[in-house]
Amino acid sequence: MTHSAHDKFFINLHTLHNAWRLREVLPRNLTEPVPYIANREEFHHEMARKLQKTNPRKPEKAKERARDTRKRKKRAVELEEGTEDEQSGAK
Structure with a gap:
């Protein structure tokens, strides 16, 4: 493998502790953020459609889990109220 000299370098400013100091020194065209995708909203809607199709x-x-949870909690409250009635009647 041979190495060649390059004039271009990448600096990941998000990984550096003092990136703000680099931004002060380097020209803006070298430190300006580059969007990951061109049309963010369209990308979001496309991904949402894919996820809706997957499951x-x-x-x-x-909804079934929420219904089961409500029933379970209701039973627990009813049982708790029943034990409180028994305790108050025993005194």
């Missing part, structure tokens, strides 16, 4: 039953499952 269409997920919302239904979440």
Whole structure:
């Protein structure tokens, strides 16, 4: 493997502790943020559509779990109230 000289370098300013000092010294065109994607909103909607297709039953499952949790909590409260009544009647 041979090495060649390059005139271009990348500096990841997010990984440096004192990146603000580099930004003060380097010209703005070298430190300006570069967007990861051109159209962020369109990308977001496309990814949301893909996720919705991957598991269409997920919302239904979440509703079932929430319903089961409500029932379980309701039973727990009823049992707790029943033990309180028994304790007060025993005195």
